[in-house]
Amino acid sequence: MNQIVKRSTTLADGRELIYFDDADTTLSPERKPDLRALDPRPETATMRQDVLTGEWVSIAASRQNRAFLPPAELDPLAPASATNPSEIPDVYDVAVFENRSPSFGPLLPGVPDAPAGLDGAQDLDAPQGLDDLRTLGLGRTRTSVGRCEVICFSPETYGSFASLSESRARTVVEAWADRTEALSALPGIQQVFPFENRGEAIGVTLHHPHGQIYAYPYVTPRTTRLLQSIEQYGPTLFADILETERSGPRVVLAGEHFTAFVPFAARWPVEVHLLPHRQVPDIAALSSDERDELAVMYRTILRGLDRLYDDPTPYIAAWHQAPVNVGRDTVRLMLQITSPRRAATKLKFLAGSEAAMGAWIGDLVPEQSAALIREAIERA
Template sequence: MNAIRQTSTHLADGRELIYFDDAGTAERERRADARALDARPATPMMRFDPLSAEWVTVATARQGRVHLPPAAFDPLAPQSPGNPSEVPDDYDVAVFENRSPSFGPSTADEVPDPFAAVAAIGAARPAVGRCEVVCFSPDHTGSFGTQSSLRARTVVEAWAERTRALSAVPGVAHVFPFENRGVEIGVTLHHPHGQIYGYPSVPQRIRRIAQSVEEHGPDLFADLLDSERQGPRVLIAGEHFTAFVPFAARWPVEVQLMAHRQVPDLAATNDAERAELAALTLRIARGLDALYDAPLPYMAGWIQAPVDAHRDDIRLTWQVSSPRRAVDRLKFLAGSESLMGAWVADIAPEDGAARLRDAIAKADETHPVEPLVGAGTEAAAGA
């Protein structure tokens, strides 16, 4: 099988655009972006909340982003005479810098201590970093789970390669690839896509995991995986990864897919691991849609180690959660969960795991994932 091809170019306002061609796609010339675009917005500012010890970004340019446009004006589809979208030409997978980012476009020479617990009251600093959009397909509708095995493999390669690239961007402390799916989650575009954030500080979730590692010891992920693999909540046991419903799952639907070896991020995976990731994430995503025989709203993202810390003890894990607790009901995060962080689960994790195993089996039967040999990346010269 030919390699996945990676080609870098730039949009009319200077933002980077990277095409990832499926293995076997013929090499092609691509049109340049001929639009006349306004200058990029200024880098937002971050403000420190001294009560939670969290940084909050104030990115007012995001107020004007596109909201659920008709297919004829899809900003993530290939450009056409009537649709001056963000991607100038046809593509398999396309990644580009967000036009209304939460972080960037400015970078920084160095990252302030990403694990600093406190800052002064009233502290503020530029929200440097990078925000990218990952288009899974040129189609107007769909999600990761609607892609072919070949395309899923290309998406995994894009996640891994962009994790590597963003980890080298000055000022980036942590890289987070993720996908939001469904208007119930707040998605503003139906086009199948995800995003990647290059944060200028380590997010609270990762900081809490790092604290747990320090309290338990460096084998926390290994011990957790051993415990889960012996329990009743395993969904899929692969050669390199195991999928399970966590013992203390918060959401009505919640899955974790954890690496068997200590690998800190997607960039550190090998070809066999990436091939298995493409197959397992696709099977899980299709199983989620089989739960209610309808597209399931969800949030999916990758737990990865920070760029310069905990590389030997925070382990790569894909996490997926959905607020749908019944075919016609959603879980809303009200006072206890939102204000106090004290969760109450509506569905026992063991029951959720049984339902998900049945749904994955149903999806495997009705919409099986095609076997695929892994393919690496071939970098092409920038256009």
């Protein structure tokens, strides 16, 4: 039986590039090297602490220079050609590489040539563990250690996960699992977050079908709040959510291993959550059978969302995973797909209540939204 094959190499500036070949690939195992003359990688950014919330903000000025909606013939994620010296030097099925303009990294704790912080101190010489990052104080800075990767779902210039073949979708799931495991093992990494932005309404800067994977040096604010909820409610939180939703009116798709539903208190006009039926902390912990079903179900859901209206639905698909060092037995892997599209020609913008105060107002009744999404999935 053919298997998905992983092939690692490096780009001209030392960044890692990993090819994942489909189980039924037609590609040769040989890949051309990257022969570009590239500038040195940017210095690792600096995080500043917001003393009002305790949250860390990475100030990554190098991201100002990243590509912005280039024409198809200059797609930096397409296989390189004589007229398009892209980030990927040869043909591929799925490719993952370190971001050229990262929000976190490329340095990791323990590297001797860490950039100086705003106070002149070598931030990596200071502790950056969870206890240190939770400490509150004025003017606190730390180095934005970590890693940011780009995952290209296909060499095609346009599309999304929904447009992939079943075999290619399965390869992407395998790549997510591989990168989650590898990034979680890096020094200083506290949480790994794969995600996909789709559509200009979301703010995408490349139409190429791709996603990203962030490896954070801290537990993100959203997950920190989730850990607090589990502590308050109890360790059965996710199991109880799943049991409640599976017997209710908001389920949009159910399989042997996963159930997708519109949440009880949905914030966005289009919002779908997907939960595995057993306690699994991240994609890497899924069995082969679960990964098989996930590839099909996720693609089916996205194809349904694209049938809600006459043109594709913009969305953010966020894979919420347990932190590396805490909550592994209680935080369950969850996919959350959200879209601001509240009608064929209308978008939900975060106004004062949501953006300034975090006090959300839903535009659609979740049960009605679930019915619309179920019908769209059936049409798809």
